[in-house]
Structure formats: C-alpha cells, structure tokens
Amino acid sequence: MNGLSRRAFLFATATASGALLVSWKFARADQPLPYRGARDEAQALGDFVRIEANGDVIIGARGCEIGQGVKTSLPMLIAEELDVGWDRVRVEQLPYGYVETDKGPSNRYGGQGAGGSDNIPSGWKELREAGAVARWLLVQAAAARWGLPAAQLRSQSGAVIAPDSRRLGYGELAAEAAALDLPKDPVPLKTPEQFSIIGKPTRTVDGEAIVTGRAQFGIDAYFTDTLFAVMLRCPHLDGGVEKVDDTEARKVPGVKNVVVIEGPNADEPIDGVLASGVAVLADSTWAALKGREKLKVEWTEGPWTGESTSALAAKANELLDRNENAVPVRNDGDFAKTRKQAPIHLEARYEMPFLAHATMEPPGAQISIEKDKAVLVASLQSPSGASQIISKLTGIPRKDIEIRLTRSGGGFGRRLKNDFVAEATLIAKAAGKPVKLIWTREDDLQHDFFRPFGVHAMSAALDKKKKIIGWSHRCAATPRNYRDRGMAEGKTPLYIGCVEPDDFPAGLVANLEKSYFPVASGMPRGWWRGPIHTFHAFAVQSFIDEIAVATKQDAVQLRLDLLGPPRHMKYEDSDKPGFETGRLAGVLQLAADKIGWKDKRSDGHGLGIACHFTFGGYAAHAFEVSVEGSELMIHRAVCAVDVGRVVNPLGVEAQMMGGTLDGISTAMNLAITLKDGQVQQRNFTDYPLMRMAQSPQSVEVYMVESTEEPSGAGEIGVPSAAPALANAIYAATTVRVRKLPLLAELKRML
C-alpha cells in the first residue's frame, strides 16, 4: 500500500465476533483512490456491509426513508453485487454520515437526502461498487485459504466456490477478508444478465416492524428527561410577538416553561425558523397542548395583512394582461410574428392553488444539546441541512452533532426544510433540557412551505394543416421560494420551480416563448413532490388537449406528432440525463393502448390522457370517468411508466399507484387559501385528503421494460395525473376545468 498505514487506508476490520466490516472508497480524502468509483471523489468512505460469523449479512441503508422505498431498494443494490441471498440480509438504518476531510465537509456514506428522485440514480453505481468490493475481499480470502488464484473462484449466494465445488460461506471468510487490503483497481460489476436481486419484486424491509407497531419514526423517539414542547406560531404572515401573558399557561399542571421564539425578519431569507411564536414546555404532550391553549399572545400583524387568494389571482391575471417586464425563460424563433400570421390561434389560462404537504406524521424533532455536542432524532429529508442549522444556532461544530435517521411518516418535500429542527434547537437551548417538539395538524397546515400559487397563460398558433407552429407559456406565480437564500441573493432565477425552460414542448415547436411574472406574496413556499412538474404539467397537458378538441385532432396523435421521431434533447434541470422524446411517446402509447383509447365509450364515460417527463423518468396517465349528478366516478386509472431499469418492481408499482392517487386526491379537493393574510385551512376537515371510498379500486400500473440507467420513481407518478383527469372530465361532460381543485370548479360549472 505504498507505505500508507493499512489502518488509515482500509476500514475493513474484524470485530470480536469475527464480523467483517467493509468500507468501500478510501479512508482519507487526500489519499489517492484505490479504484475509480465514487462519483464525488471528495466524499469520504462509509461502512455499508457487515457479515457475521454465522453468515448473516447486515447492510446499511443510507437514505432518508419517507415512503419512497429507499430503505429497501438501496440495500438491494449492495446485496446484488455482494452476491448474497436477500433472505440472509438484515437492513439497518445508517445515521447521518458527516465527516471532515482536508477538502472540507463530506459524507462518509455519500448523498443521504431525499429530493429530486435522486436516491436510485446516485446510488446505482456507488452502492453496487460497495457490494462488489466486499465480495472481492471475500473471494481473495477464500483464494488465500485454498491457495488458489482468485480468478478461478466464483461466488454464489453468500459463498465462495472453488472449481472442484468446495464451498466456503461468507461467514467463515469474514474475519480473514477483513484483514485484506482493498482492491487497487476497479472491481468489475455484474452484467445485467447476472442480476438475481435487482429487478425482483421485493417487499419493504420494515414490513413486519410496521404492522406490529415497532417501526421507529421521528415522533417515536424519546430522550430521557425530555421536555415536550408545542408552539403557538403567529397566524399573520411575517408577524411577530408583541406581548405574551403566560400566567394561566404556567398554572397548567405539568407545564414547566414558556419561551418566546423570534421569527425571521420580513426581508430576510428563511433558513432557520419559519415564524415567530411562543413555545410551551411540559412533562407531556398533553400538558403542553393544554398550556398552549391558555397562552394569551398579542401579535404584530406584519406587512401582508391584506393578502388573499382572490387578490393574488387578480394580480396574476393583471400581470399577464399587461404583459410587461417579464422575466425571460426561453425564446426560440419568433412566437409573436408566428401568432400574427397563423390561421389558427388558441389560448387558455389555468390557475393553480397553494398546496400544503400534509405529511401524515407532522413535522417535529427531538434534540439533546450539551455544551459541546448535540444529538438529533427526527424525520428528515435533508440531514445535512439539519446539521448546518443546529451548528449555526448552537455554535457546536458539525462533527459533534449526531443525527439519527428514522423512517419518516411521509415527506413530499416538506422535510427538505428544517425549520422544525431550528425551533427545537432554540427551545432546547432556552430550556437547558432535551426537547421533543410536536407539531399539531393545525400547526402543519397553517405553517408550511406551500407549493406556489399561480396562473399559466397558454397560447398556441397552428398552421392550415393544424400543426402547432407557435407555443407560448407565460406564468404569473408566487416564486417557489423568494426567501430561499439562493433566490434572495439572486443566484437562482426567480422562475425556478414555476416554469421549466426545457419542458415539453420546448425544442419541438419552432417558435416558442416562455416567460415569468413574479407575484409578490408573504406565503412561505417550497418544494412539493415533483415540484415544478406538478405545478405546470396541468397547464401544458390540459392545453394540448384543448388544442386537440378545438381542431378536431386525436389527443394522443397530436402529442405523438409533436414528439416526432425518437431523439435526445437537452434538459437542464439537474445532472440527470436529457429528455428522450421516444420514451415519452412510448409511455403515452402504452397508456393509450391499455385504456383502449380507440374504443368509443358510451353512457357518459369519457377518456382522458396526459404524459410528462420528471427527473429522468417518463409517465403517462389515462383515466376513464363519468360524472353522475355532481359526483365524479373514476372507472379506470391507468399509469404507464418508464424509469429505465427497474430495481424493485413492487416498489415502483407502489410509487406509481401512490403517485397517481396523490395526483387525483390533490387535483380533486385540495387547496390552501388565504384571507386577510392568514391561512384558512386548519385540519383534515377542510384539507380533505382522499379517503378509500373516493379512491379508484385499483391503479393499473404498466412498466416499460428497459435497459436504460434507472431513474427515481418517487415523483414521476404525480404530474400527469391531474391533467389526465381534467381531460377525461371534459371528454365525459364537455366541461373544461381550468382551475384546481377541480371538484369545486366542476360543481360551479355544471
């Protein structure tokens, strides 16, 4: 090892029981890579595999499990290359893996956040390599034991096998393998034909823990000697605490303390707490809740007291009417000229409401802060963000902040923010005790980072042959989050999260313009599952349908004509591969075939279809609906999806089923509205998620068999659901819903 200390270089160590701990990458970032593997070479090593002497295999799961299935799918990647039977694998959740290297902060496990459907794409190579390196060590150990060249040996299901069929189980080899040096060269990975775990339907590893109540969520963690905290937050956007009378609150048995938490100033980025408020600390959640009820707080109202949803809608439409000072997003050819000359011109506007995340497990956090260290247990999507916030608020170095990850009761983008961690940190600092912060559902719906509100103005020009030759997409919306630090400092374009420059049909129509008009608002905004995609697919895919209807074209064929021959196009939303027109056409055609698009429906049934490209994946939805009285009946729900090679078919099916139902539930009924600068919704009674009785009996999911690199599946199931549903409603009723939520709009229009 060129004079390097083996111990410094290799973190494969034998434990007392002969267990093998295999790290993969390298011990210190300043040393050369033993093999080329990690995408980010600055990221340090991590431990993923442990093999007990009895052959049990423990695999570490690095991701934040928010219901998207990464606690199962990521370890599958490791197990595949390790060559073990999945039934011998036990999965353990890894903590947040912050380490400091000479090159700066890093993570020994690689990326651990949950966003952008990125866990599978980023883990696809890294985690298979982790498994392959572990397997390589075991084969070397067997070669040494038998005195045979390693090249003559093979592995199979947790054993190394010699040419004469002798076998050594991994458990028998573990201790010896742990004493070996890591490979100097890249270890070859399996070819897809050799896969025995990837591609097999695999149930969630926590299945039994969940059905017996043993699975641990953030809310289930209790520190010894903890105080339970709830907060009363200012109901006015950017308001503050004027005066607190906590006399009665402190009289409630069990209440121990009352603490004021200052919110951010109205003109500052929000990267700590979200709102000003008053925290009540008690010896149980119940006592804290009772204490909160007794608080008497006078609030300052802040600068947004007049804000309302109706005023925002009027403002957005006014901006679109005036059409001045647009933020340019994209400009191809000359739309204005094309429109003037075109024989056919169509336009429509679509209104999108604010949305809350409403994770079933509300935000919350458990934190223990001592002089020079802190421990956090919480349901998170961005543990690195949590680590930064705690460090900033306490001065404790990040390396001394331990973050334990749990399952999360849903994420949907809510936990990409760590305002609840900031609150718990400040409360614990003030109280001098560990704190368990609970958010009630009312807290959650009233104080979210909501999906933006906005109006899309669509316009199309068609030639005599009814071909689309001009396309304009102007969007007036509350920027996704103007108090995001990147946006506040002007680093991130204002339109990010509301209009996507490269989204369909960009590049497919010669004359295309996209522009953006920011609408000022005091509502905090953030990412909501498939953020930009759910926000504008409804407008784009509804409008295409309107063009088809108005010009008497088939809605599937019109899209296929636009997509044209299969080709690769750039799509710069991230580091994901670009957009393949053929793959979008493929899922569209598949959904059309499965719903029986060409078969005429009678009895008031209508078919609707839509498709969309999200974070490297392709999906199309097709629904068959009828409207009876004012009741919407969904008779069939079809979802066709292409996420490249499918790692876990059972998991992808679940994500598509769930994404489809999320899309339907949200489109039908959900909206957050503002009046007098306050959120009007308080609980599930006025933010009515779909119940079983309203849900389609089943969602038919069809996956395209593909050898493409896998993309994530957590978000692609949502965006095309809402427009497909609205298009189906039009087909059944000739009522065009251009404003969400659609059931309220449908009732108004029928």
Add this chain to the structure above:
Amino acid sequence: MPDTPSRASKTLPPPAPIGAEKKAEEVQINGRPYYPGGDPDMPLLWYLRDVLRLTGTKYGCGIGACGACTVLIDGKAQRACLTPVKATMGHAVTTIEGLATDAGLHPLQRAWIEEDVAQCGYCQAGQIMAAADLLARNPNPGDDDIAKIPNLCRCGTYPRIRRAIKRAAQIAREGSK
C-alpha cells in the same frame, strides 16, 4: 396500588400486578392492567405514547379525522386522540402492539406484509386496527364494506389495503377450518 408504570420498557408494558379481569379503576391495555394516575382528561393517545411508550399508535390530526390513532376499545375501533383515559377505565384496549398473539401475527398483519401495503407506514397501524374491527364484525367483507374505513393514507396505499383485507379474510377462514 402503584401509579402509572413510569419506567415501562420501550416495547413491552411492565408485568401486571394482578389478574386480567377488568376493574373500574384500571384500564386493560393489551391484556395487562394499568392504573393511570395523571390527568384523567389526557387522551388515550398521549397516555399510550408519552407514558407507556407504546408508540405504534400514531398522532395524525387530534380531532378524530384521520384515524392514525385507531385502537380497539372492547373490540371496537375508536380514536385514541379523542378518548380521554378516564373513559377507558374498566375497558379493554388493544393497540397495534397487542394485535399479535402467542400463535403469531394476526391474519391482517400477515396479509399486510404479503401484499406489501406500507409505503411510509405511518398510518398503517390505524388502518390495520380499523380493519381488525371490520373483520371481527364481518368475516367476509365486500368492496363496499372495506370502503367504509375512513382512515386517511397520504401515500395512496388504498388499493393494497383493499387486497390485504380480502387476503386476511381468506387467511382467517382457512385458519378456522
């Protein structure tokens, strides 16, 4: 009489000091008696979670609208977030932790695993407890019966919940033959 067991272990309640018959001053939880000594108005949900550390029963809305906290009280599905501890005195409470027996997992738990129902998993204990009530009343529930379960699932697992309940009914029928 000892007060509320305050050092209850994470997964198992402490041993019961007396037999299992129900008495007015005790609440029976998963077959063991408890003597809640704190605020009698405390909802059963917080007693289970904060005091007994039976955390399988989940908070979701606090107003009985979502069903994440569903438990069985004398076999009937109830919302633990709305039920004061004092109202459970003299009654038997079953939580998700008490659904399995010495004979093994409840047919619903087996079916739930086999159908791979859970996504985030947070609402599932409540869903299973609601289904347990349904199956006890109706061993062969149809689609309409199942659709009456009002529990919310934000991940959209309803189609698999439907399949799991039907599968559990089948497991139970086969088991009783």
